[in-house]
Amino acid sequence: MFYIGIDLGGTHIAAGVTDSAGRILARDSTPTRAERPYQAVIADMAACALSALDQSGHSLEEVAALGVGIPGIAQNDRGVVIFCTNLGWEQVPLREELQRYIDKPVFIDNDATLAGLAESMAGVSRGASSSVFLTLGTGVGGGIIFDGKPWTGAHGVASELGHLTLALDGVPCTCGKDGCLERYCSATALIRLAKEALAERPDSQMLRLAGSPEGIDGKLVIDCARAGDPAALAAFERYTRYLALAINTIVSFIDPQMIVLGGGISQAGAFLLDAVRAKIPQYLMFKTMPFGRVELAVLGNSAGIIGAAMLGKVLKEGESL
Amino acid sequence: MFYIGIDLGGTHIAAGVTDSAGRILARDSTPTRAERPYQAVIADMAACALSALDQSGHSLEEVAALGVGIPGIAQNDRGVVIFCTNLGWEQVPLREELQRYIDKPVFIDNDATLAGLAESMAGVSRGASSSVFLTLGTGVGGGIIFDGKPWTGAHGVASELGHLTLALDGVPCTCGKDGCLERYCSATALIRLAKEALAERPDSQMLRLAGSPEGIDGKLVIDCARAGDPAALAAFERYTRYLALAINTIVSFIDPQMIVLGGGISQAGAFLLDAVRAKIPQYLMFKTMPFGRVELAVLGNSAGIIGAAMLGKVLKEGESL
Structure with a gap:
């Protein structure tokens, strides 16, 4: 069929x-x-x-x-x-x-x-007994898969991972709450962090390429960070730290066998994955704590x-x- | 058997x-x-x-x-x-x-x-297809039950709900991270919030009954809040707001059919439950969003x-x- x-x-x-x-x-x-x-x-x-x-x-x-x-x-x-x-x-x-x-x-x-x-x-988490998917785009979306089936919750409102509170009284979110995870882990957040970094480091290649702060997009921040631009790197460091904390929250909540990163920002590939993976261990509850593999989505x-x-x-x- | x-x-x-x-x-x-x-x-x-x-x-x-x-x-x-x-x-x-x-x-x-x-x-969530249990004690513990079975995760480290990040760069936690949920929703947190409230309202019945700030425990804060003591009430309001946000995060993550509050603080009974339930609606993603019932544990x-x-x-x- x-x-x-x-x-x-x-x-x-x-x-x-x-x-x-x-x-x-x-x-x-x-x-x-x-x-x-x-x-x-x-x-x-x-x-x-x-x-x-x-x-x-x-x-x-x-x-x-x-x-x-x-x-x-x-x-x-x-x-x-x-x-x-x-x-x-x-x-x-x-x-x-x-x-x-x-x-x-x-x-x-x-x-x-x-x-x-x-x-x-049909992708990177094929065969995993449990996985959590994070889309890092304009917002942050989430998907929870248990035993090959989506977990949608008792009322269909589960896996809205972009709207977990990550920062009490933090950046206001479009949903009406403050400090939602997607205000720290989306492409929109990366761009905001880049603009904040420019305030301290205005002499930035990122700004020259963008023309103005309004011209900055997620890809430019990643490209400039990869090229070593200090402002872009500072934003990227903060962003990957927030993402590592978000992954830590996912681990502490449901401890999936695999965590998959998708969406626009995941196109940064190994540059993103390596930075996030390197930061996760410092947030574990104890040093030898086992936790799921973090991987990039492959199906685009x-x-x-x-x-x-x-x-x-x-x-x-x-x-x- | x-x-x-x-x-x-x-x-x-x-x-x-x-x-x-x-x-x-x-x-x-x-x-x-x-x-x-x-x-x-x-x-x-x-x-x-x-x-x-x-x-x-x-x-x-x-x-x-x-x-x-x-x-x-x-x-x-x-x-x-x-x-x-x-x-x-x-x-x-x-x-x-x-x-x-x-x-x-x-x-x-x-x-x-x-x-x-x-x-x-054998208790309040009997028959629920999914439930999340929160113990509000010295720390905060969590339990996730799906279809009558505990969900322990792929590596046995799931449901450590006390260690979700609720406040980015918040109060340092005993686990080594900062801003863990249990630093805002435990009995220990309620006592800290009471001491902070006393700094602004030193003329407090709570302080008189305790003798000194060191003598304050969770039960005293609850009792004094119930009696209308302004410092205790201020702490209780902050505490129940944090708890409502924590419950909101549980709803947005796995949307269980029921959320059960246990542990020492839950002995505050309807006084706690009513205050928390009243605060949840303001954090929903949209007004008509359905979500699980919040109840008190009954088995002590x-x-x-x-x-x-x-x-x-x-x-x-x-x-x-």
Whole structure:
């Protein structure tokens, strides 16, 4: 059997067809145009999925299930998106609406959770008994995978790792709380730290390349840190320390077998991984404390489609047990 | 069948025999005298357990398994206590040593985890699909129960909720990190907050009753807050705010069906629970966000024995599957 995965983003809808190992056979994409009524967006999601299916050369009869990743919170049992800031969605009956076009079992989960599922089915954490995935992007998303299945919690609101309090009364977060983890571990945070570093070290290559502080992005900070620019390095040191503390909190909470770093910042590769790994030991509760391996995600942008398709697989199979 | 539970504490060893529903049939206790070699402590644990068994009127043949709760970290698959600060234990082969006296299957876990298991088998969280237990004592311990089984993580170091970073660069913790959750949510923290409040409000009933700041304990702060003493109330308000943020972090991480508050501070009862519950909504990611019920533990000191005995039950049954 085959599986359809739809990755619903704020700007683009991506859909693909995978085999049961999570290999993508065909894919398509279309702009989200989130300002429209949700019915129109969902009609395009279905059309995009059917176009990918057509390209794959397979028929709907061969499709076992359809999974959808959303940049928000879903209640899978009800098939409803309960909250999705970027799209302005609240209590949207996504399953019911999608099934008007594609009459297959539909499963829904958070996009970071599904990226974690993708890595655990077809990526770096394949075979791990438990893993936690962190997307380091504009915000910070999280995914928890136990025994090959996403853990979404008793009310569908689990694994919002970007909104753990890391700094009591710290930097205000868009969610309304202060000091959330994503204010210290996202690309947005790295850029803020770079600007703070420039206040002390204005004679910086980073600033010259950016033209102005507003021109700084995450990639530039990483590139300049790698090149040894003192301001960029100072920001990168603070950033990787915060990330090491966040990983330490994940270890102390659920002690997963593996922790996977994804999202834009993870493209810094070994430069990031080495710096974070080097800082973790100083935060352990005792020197010989065992803890999970920290690795980089390997599936990149495909993780969204793969994870959504694999959600259909693991939940459909769970239903048949 | 019956089960033996041993609760190993820094000052006392308590042991009991329970039926399969976790009802204690008989119990005994003896001082730990932790300064002795571990072999002597373990010999006393066995003697205490056998004495309780004798009092219960049952024989060793009727005992299915033995569970032990320790104030530290164990690796259950190896039957080894890997770290236990209060006792000065590191890599102690507890199962092997106990089985010299009692030839039964032996299972080991952290005491806070087992108190959580006790509540989920025979207490307030009975029947919950997932629960998180927080002991608010000298430190803060945690227990995670999924589907009736303790979650100990991939390396046995999970649910150390006292050592999540809650305050970046905050109050130094005994573990070597700064700003750990237990520096803000333990009885020790409440006492510190009370002393800080006295600096601004020295004319306090709390100070008069204590004689000196050194005489303040958690119960006095709670009692004085309840009586309306401004300094005690200020400390209690800060404390319950930190606890609400800690609960929010638990919700955002794993979204359990229930969160249970135990330990000395939980004896403040509805006065604590009402104050914490009132503060949680302001930290939710969105207004209508569903989250788990917050409740007080009901088993008190018996939770240690019950949880240890029930660990034997759930893991023994798991083995037989």
